[in-house]
Amino acid sequence: MMNEPLLTRHVGEPGSYTLDFYMQHGGGYGALRKALAMTPEAVVDAVKVSGLRGRGGAGFPTGMKWQFVDRTSPRPKYLCCNADESEPGTFKDHVLMERNPHLLFEGCLIGCYAIGAKVAYIYIRGEFHHVQAILEAELAQARAAGLIGRNIFGSGFDCEIHVHRGAGAYEAGEETALIESLEGKRAQPRLKPPFPAVAGLYGCPTAVNNVETLCNVPLIIDRGAEWFAGLGPEKNGGPKLYCVSGHVRRPGVFEGTMDTTLRELIYDERFAGGIRDGRALKCVIPGGSSVPVLLPDQLDGPASFDGVAAAGSLLGSAGIIVMDETTCMVWAAENLLHFYAHESCGKCTPCREGCDWLHRILGKIERGEGQMKDVDLLLSIANNITGKTLCAFGDAAATPVLTTVKLFRAEYEAHVREGRCTVPAPWRSDARAVAAH
Amino acid sequence: MSFHPAMDYGRGLHRSARALPEEGPPFAYTEAHRQALESICARYPPDQRKSAILAALFLAQRQQGYLTRTAMRHVAGVLGCTAAEVEDVVSFYTMFYTRPVGTYVLQVCRTLSCALMGAERVTEALCVQLGVRPGETDVTGQFTLIEVECLGACDRAPVVGVNDEWQECQQPEDARRLVDGLKAAGTASLTGCHLRVRGDGPA
Numbered sequence: 001m002m003n004e005p006l007l008t009r010h011v012g013e014p015g016s017y018t019l020d021f022y023m024q025h026g027g028g029y030g031a032l033r034k035a036l037a038m039t040p041e042a043v044v045d046a047v048k049v050s051g052l053r054g055r056g057g058a059g060f061p062t063g064m065k066w067q068f069v070d071r072t073s074p075r076p077k078y079l080c081c082n083a084d085e086s087e088p089g090t091f092k093d094h095v096l097m098e099r100n101p102h103l104l105f106e107g108c109l110i111g112c113y114a115i116g117a118k119v120a121y122i123y124i125r126g127e128f129h130h131v132q133a134i135l136e137a138e139l140a141q142a143r144a145a146g147l148i149g150r151n152i153f154g155s156g157f158d159c160e161i162h163v164h165r166g167a168g169a170y171e172a173g174e175e176t177a178l179i180e181s182l183e184g185k186r187a188q189p190r191l192k193p194p195f196p197a198v199a200g201l202y203g204c205p206t207a208v209n210n211v212e213t214l215c216n217v218p219l220i221i222d223r224g225a226e227w228f229a230g231l232g233p234e235k236n237g238g239p240k241l242y243c244v245s246g247h248v249r250r251p252g253v254f255e256g257t258m259d260t261t262l263r264e265l266i267y268d269e270r271f272a273g274g275i276r277d278g279r280a281l282k283c284v285i286p287g288g289s290s291v292p293v294l295l296p297d298q299l300d301g302p303a304s305f306d307g308v309a310a311a312g313s314l315l316g317s318a319g320i321i322v323m324d325e326t327t328c329m330v331w332a333a334e335n336l337l338h339f340y341a342h343e344s345c346g347k348c349t350p351c352r353e354g355c356d357w358l359h360r361i362l363g364k365i366e367r368g369e370g371q372m373k374d375v376d377l378l379l380s381i382a383n384n385i386t387g388k389t390l391c392a393f394g395d396a397a398a399t400p401v402l403t404t405v406k407l408f409r410a411e412y413e414a415h416v417r418e419g420r421c422t423v424p425a426p427w428r429s430d431a432r433a434v435a436a437h
Numbered sequence: 438m439s440f441h442p443a444m445d446y447g448r449g450l451h452r453s454a455r456a457l458p459e460e461g462p463p464f465a466y467t468e469a470h471r472q473a474l475e476s477i478c479a480r481y482p483p484d485q486r487k488s489a490i491l492a493a494l495f496l497a498q499r500q501q502g503y504l505t506r507t508a509m510r511h512v513a514g515v516l517g518c519t520a521a522e523v524e525d526v527v528s529f530y531t532m533f534y535t536r537p538v539g540t541y542v543l544q545v546c547r548t549l550s551c552a553l554m555g556a557e558r559v560t561e562a563l564c565v566q567l568g569v570r571p572g573e574t575d576v577t578g579q580f581t582l583i584e585v586e587c588l589g590a591c592d593r594a595p596v597v598g599v600n601d602e603w604q605e606c607q608q609p610e611d612a613r614r615l616v617d618g619l620k621a622a623g624t625a626s627l628t629g630c631h632l633r634v635r636g637d638g639p640a
Binding site for chain 1: 518
């Protein structure tokens with residue numbers, strides 16, 4: 001457990017988003033100055049040694065991602081910051097961008113220097129319009145102060161940062177779909193390989209990094225890769241933002257090192273403060289809606305990439321959704337499959353057709369119109385989506401079904417047997433049948 | 438043949454329809470919007486003007502309220518792509534409207550974190566308040582109610598987006614206040630984002 005937050009220390013203070021504040025209390029672009037005195041290779045090496053893993057969901061080592069970008073290519077190189085933040089239950093990048101945008105800009109600039117890019121695009125989801133306003137205003141401030149633009153700090157390094165607004169598409173958070181969207185097309189994923197590091201934006205070598213990932217980079221350059229790697233468990237170093245939502249007393253974004261346990265994040269007074277209304281915990285989705293559910297006895301491992309994987313789930317985007325005993329798991333799965341059916345980009349048949357089909361069957365069971373064989377059909381459909389799509393969306397969409405049927409099969413069967421929802425909750429609508437659209 | 442042996446296309450599982458948006462009146466950007474678009478195009482390589490397509494469509498939508506076929510053809514002409522490419526994009530992204538909408542588009546987040554906190558009942562209360570079903574515009578033409586997927590404000594659930602602003606921690610019993618507030622004072626009546634710390638000026 002670290003003593004003080006590093007990424008979110010000042011976010012509650014007035015004016016924390018301004019350049020003046022950042023120069024006085026934040027990093028003040030000192031890490032950029034330091035990085036520009038290093039060779040780009042040394043910057044990449046530092047990030048590799050730090051062990052920084054991507055905060056967007058996959059946990060891939062950032063240094064390695066940057067190393068794959070071909071600096072010797074005669075074509076332009078690009079850095080794309082993934083600020084699409086659309087994974088249900090995830091709201092951490094929002095805080096960083098709204099309250100500490102200059103940390104992100106500094107991370108983008110260092111990243112560009114490391115991979116030989118002269119332009120970074122921050123792809124922000126369309127619904128974050130108020131956040132975009134802050135980013136644009138603060139970019140103008142940084143530009144006016146000579147921190148972005150030509151010959152930064154007299155080093156000969158030129159770099160521009162632009163904000164690119166999305167328009168409502170979960171799939172745009174997938175890195176190749178993000179690139180497609182940036183090119184002015186539908187946000188649909190590409191066949192990989194080639195990976196973006198080889199052929200990304202406009203066919204040029206590209207690195208795509210999450211907001212929180214890039215915000216960690218200035219810390220690594222400023223305080224050293226070894227210091228960073230030493231924060232928290234091995235191979236899971238550095239500060240981490242956790243988003244806790246659902247049936248907890250104090251939902252919010254909390255910063256900790258990755259030796260913090262899920263149980264602490266949910267129950268500890270420093271974090272979410274326990275389950276609301278004194279109810280009992282039913283289950284937890286630890287990494288955004290796309291990862292397997294954990295039961296109350298599976299929360300004592302560290303909330304790290306490796307720790308949550310050992311518990312049988314994934315840390316993903318660290319969107320921790322907490323459900324108490326009043327939650328019907330068929331309803332929850334139906335809710336999530338509505339999301340996936342709505343957001344499937346339609347490129348791969350199993351996902352496009354399968355998500356919609358899963359959602360219909362779940363709705364049928366939830367309304368009490370299901371049959372016993374439907375439960376096995378759910379598993380069969382989900383297993384025919386998993387591993388059969390271009391991107392991870394298919395697996396993500398199958399997960400709520402596979403995991404809830406596995407852990408709560410009795411609840412599904414009770415719906416069928418009794419012909420009604422057996423876990424109706426006061427906070428749900430009873431007048432409205434499960435939405436059929 | 439479907440991807441799954443048990444899938445029967447004949448029973449209505451396969452739905453594919455292309456509904457052409459309305460033709461609409463003649464459309465051209467205002468001078469201000471045209472200039473704003475050119476400054477956005479300058480962010481991309483000169484041969485990649487199509488990268489500005491989302492921004493171009495947002496501007497057209499701001500100008501006309503929703504997107505028509507004449508607007509899409511105009512956007513295609515300005516960006517140097519085909520009208521089909523523009524329609525392809527419009528039909529994919531959820532924030533583009535191809536039908537008229539009210540002055541205020543109320544977007545109730547329906548995804549899990551908000552649903553756990555009672556978003557279904559918030560939608561219900563707003564339906565009653567406005568006399569509409571989700572997807573419809575009320576008789577005054579002022580309010581359109583839609584349900585949307587995760588807005589990324591799960592710690593302030595249930596959240597309702599109103600145009601480009603947020604109303605956080607909305608409860609069913611707040612429906613009247615939300616609607617009356619918008620009628621009286623517009624989006625200034627909204628809670629906005631809680632991260633805007635007291636004392637901070639508008640960005």
